[in-house]
Amino acid sequence: MTNSPDYSALLQLIDERSAAFRSAVAAAPSLDAPVPSCPEWRLFDLVQHLGTGQRWWAAIVAAGPAEAPPAKEAAEAPRELHALLAWYDDSRALLLRTLREAGPERECWTWWSAGVSPANARGVARRRVHEVLVHTYDAQLAAGAVKPMPVDVALDGVAEFLDTCNSTPAAWPHEAATIHYHATEGRSWLLTLDGTGAWPAPLPHDAPPPSASATGTAEQLLLFVWGRLTLNDLKVEGDRQVFERLIAWEPEE
Structure with a gap:
C-alpha cells in the first residue's frame, strides 16, 4: 500500500x-x-x-x-x-x-x-x-x-483509489500496458496492467516511458479517477485507449 x-x-x-x-x-x-x-x-x-x-x-x-x-x-x-x-x-x-x-x-x-x-x-x-x-x-x-480540496488529502485520494479500485489479481484482458499519473504538486504513480492483474506503485525515477500518462492537479486527478472529470480535463499523452479500456474494465476475480 x-x-x-x-x-x-x-x-x-x-x-x-x-x-x-x-x-x-x-x-x-x-x-x-x-x-x-x-x-x-x-x-x-x-x-x-x-x-x-x-x-x-x-x-x-x-x-x-x-x-x-x-x-x-x-x-x-x-x-x-x-x-x-x-x-x-x-x-x-x-x-x-x-x-x-x-x-x-x-x-x-x-x-x-x-x-x-x-x-x-x-x-x-x-x-x-x-x-x-x-x-x-x-x-x-x-x-x-x-x-478547493486540501492538496495533501487529494494526493492520498489518488493513491487510495489506485490501491483499491485499480488493484486486482484479475488478469488484464488486453495487451500489457503501463499508466503514469502525474500530479502537478510533485507526486506521481505507476499503474501496471498485465496478465498478473493491475498493480499500483509510486513512480520510480528510472521508469521507462508509459503506454499513456495523465497530468493534472491532485484534485483534478482525483475527480478524474472518481468519474467526475474526463480525459479532456487533463493533459494526456500516449495511447488514450488504455485509459478508456481501464475505465470500462470490470474484472472478475
Missing part, C-alpha cells in the same frame, strides 16, 4: 471532511437541488447515500472477519433538513466510534480484499476519508459553491 496518513489522522480527516460535507448541505438552496456530478440524484439522495454508507461500514468493522458483509440499513433518512443533518451526524459519530474501538488492525470484510489496500479498519478508514472528500465536492457543486 502506498504511504498514507496514520490511523488517528485518518479518523480526524473523516471528521473534518464530514463537517465540510455538512456545511455544503446546509448551504444548499434545497434538499431537492440536483447533484450535477451524480445526475440521477438530488441532494437528499447524496446525504442518505453517504450516511447509510457510514453506518454500513461501522457494522462491517464491528463484525470483524467475515465472508460477507452485513445487510445495509433499510430505513430511509428523515427528509427535513435539521433532522437529516442530525441523522448524518449520528452516522459519522457511529463510524468514528466503531473505528476507534476497533483499532487499525481489526480485520473485516472488504470488497478490495484481493488487492493492495488492507482488509482491515485502517483500509476502511482511508476509503471513508475519500468517499466523504469526493461527496463533499458533489454537495458543494449542488450548492453552487465548490471549494
Whole structure:
C-alpha cells in the first residue's frame, strides 16, 4: 500500500471532511437541488447515500472477519433538513466510534480484499476519508459553491483509489500496458496492467516511458479517477485507449 496518513489522522480527516460535507448541505438552496456530478440524484439522495454508507461500514468493522458483509440499513433518512443533518451526524459519530474501538488492525470484510489496500479498519478508514472528500465536492457543486480540496488529502485520494479500485489479481484482458499519473504538486504513480492483474506503485525515477500518462492537479486527478472529470480535463499523452479500456474494465476475480 502506498504511504498514507496514520490511523488517528485518518479518523480526524473523516471528521473534518464530514463537517465540510455538512456545511455544503446546509448551504444548499434545497434538499431537492440536483447533484450535477451524480445526475440521477438530488441532494437528499447524496446525504442518505453517504450516511447509510457510514453506518454500513461501522457494522462491517464491528463484525470483524467475515465472508460477507452485513445487510445495509433499510430505513430511509428523515427528509427535513435539521433532522437529516442530525441523522448524518449520528452516522459519522457511529463510524468514528466503531473505528476507534476497533483499532487499525481489526480485520473485516472488504470488497478490495484481493488487492493492495488492507482488509482491515485502517483500509476502511482511508476509503471513508475519500468517499466523504469526493461527496463533499458533489454537495458543494449542488450548492453552487465548490471549494478547493486540501492538496495533501487529494494526493492520498489518488493513491487510495489506485490501491483499491485499480488493484486486482484479475488478469488484464488486453495487451500489457503501463499508466503514469502525474500530479502537478510533485507526486506521481505507476499503474501496471498485465496478465498478473493491475498493480499500483509510486513512480520510480528510472521508469521507462508509459503506454499513456495523465497530468493534472491532485484534485483534478482525483475527480478524474472518481468519474467526475474526463480525459479532456487533463493533459494526456500516449495511447488514450488504455485509459478508456481501464475505465470500462470490470474484472472478475
